[in-house]
Amino acid sequence: MAKKLTNDERSAALDRLSDWSMVDGRDAITKQFVFKDFNEAFGWMARVALVAEKMDHHPEWFNVYKNVTVTLSTHDAGGLTGLDITLAETMDSLA
Ligand code: H2B
Secondary structure: OOOEOOHHHHHHHHHHOOOOEEOOOOOOEEEEEEOOOHHHHHHHHHHHHHHHHHHOOOOEEEEEOOEEEEEEOEOOOOEOEHHHHHHHHHHHHHO
């Protein structure tokens, strides 16, 4: 099973990632993505979904029109792992 990141690992990862931040009161990271319109937002979600399914690692996300709020955490590990960082990087590269 994926291991929770150490404090050093998580601060290094957050420094590297742009616009991701820790969730208050939870070992998870979050980012708000804003697209041109719903079509762009949902197209991106569909592309991310294919990668997430392949990784067997799934986002918590909330879509309203062109906005997608994402929260990433590894439920099996009860917190943030390298899988969340990999998925965050994938989301950024597909946006
Ligand atoms: N996604 C996330 N974000 N965390 C998990 O721990 C997780 C998952 N576990 N997707 C996977 C599915 C697990 O439930 C299946 C059985 O492999």
